[in-house]
Amino acid sequence: NAGVMQNPRHLVRRRGQEARLRCSPMKGHSHVYWYRQLPEEGLKFMVYLQKENIIDESGMPKERFSAEFPKEGPSILRIQQVVRGDSAAYFCASSATRMRANTEAFFGQGTRLTVV
Amino acid sequence: SQQGEEDPQALSIQEGENATMNCSYKTSINNLQWYRQNSGRGLVHLILIRSNEREKHSGRLRVTLDTSKKSSSLLITASRAADTASYFCATEGNTGKLIFGQGTTLQVKP
Numbered sequence: 001n002a003g004v005m006q007n008p009r010h011l012v013r014r015r016g017q018e019a020r021l022r023c024s025p026m027k028g029h030s031h032v033y034w035y036r037q038l039p040e041e042g043l044k045f046m047v048y049l050q051k052e053n054i055i056d057e058s059g060m061p062k063e064r065f066s067a068e069f070p071k072e073g074p075s076i077l078r079i080q081q082v083v084r085g086d087s088a089a090y091f092c093a094s095s096a097t098r099m100r101a102n103t104e105a106f107f108g109q110g111t112r113l114t115v116v
Numbered sequence: 117s118q119q120g121e122e123d124p125q126a127l128s129i130q131e132g133e134n135a136t137m138n139c140s141y142k143t144s145i146n147n148l149q150w151y152r153q154n155s156g157r158g159l160v161h162l163i164l165i166r167s168n169e170r171e172k173h174s175g176r177l178r179v180t181l182d183t184s185k186k187s188s189s190l191l192i193t194a195s196r197a198a199d200t201a202s203y204f205c206a207t208e209g210n211t212g213k214l215i216f217g218q219g220t221t222l223q224v225k226p
Contacts, residue, residue: 041218042204042217042218042219045216048213091159093159093214104161104164106161107151107159107160108158109157
């Protein structure tokens with residue numbers, strides 16, 4: 001059973017371009033969470049999705065950022081018109097049930113986005 | 117506001133010594149979890165302690181939770197060089213999402 005798969009592992013974009021980050025949850029998991037980690041800091045919650053639905057996007061910037069988790073395929077975090085401040089590691093986690101049920105979340109290896 | 121605050125920010129010890137890291141939080145929680153992150157890598161789940169539990173063990177790890185003080189500690193006994201990593205506490209409240217602290221960077225010298 002493969003773990004949470006994120007790709008690409010490293011992504012370099014020029015200012016103004018779009019970044020698309022992909023996350024395939026563990027098999028059987030229908031809950032996906034995206035986090036952002038700036039250097040030397042902890043992880044900051046961005047968005048929680050359950051198949052085809054956004055449950056909580058309270059940590060997502062209102063502009064340029066969007067996330068989806070279609071019925072088929074991976075979850076996608078999209079950042080439009082990237083700026084230098086978007087440079088960070090973006091982590092995806094998945095769980096079998098909503099984490100309120102005291103279940104463990106499994107994290108991917110992350111995508112390191114560098115905006116030049 | 118930041119939910120988890122960890123202390124110390126950095127800790128350096130010799131192999132074989134014990135390492136203790138502390139985490140404080142502000143609001144009520146369902147559980148508290150500890151994660152390890154090696155440099156440039158993802159997070160590895162270490163242990164989950166529920167709000168009605170006071171202490172939990174897993175191998176060389178011992179976690180305590182004091183909900184009256186809104187604090188938790190992670191003790192790593194007989195540390196090894198391979199324990200060198202950043203350690204994060206994360207709390208799960210009624211919102212169902214994990215809120216992470218800033219982390220403690222542990223260096224274990226051989």
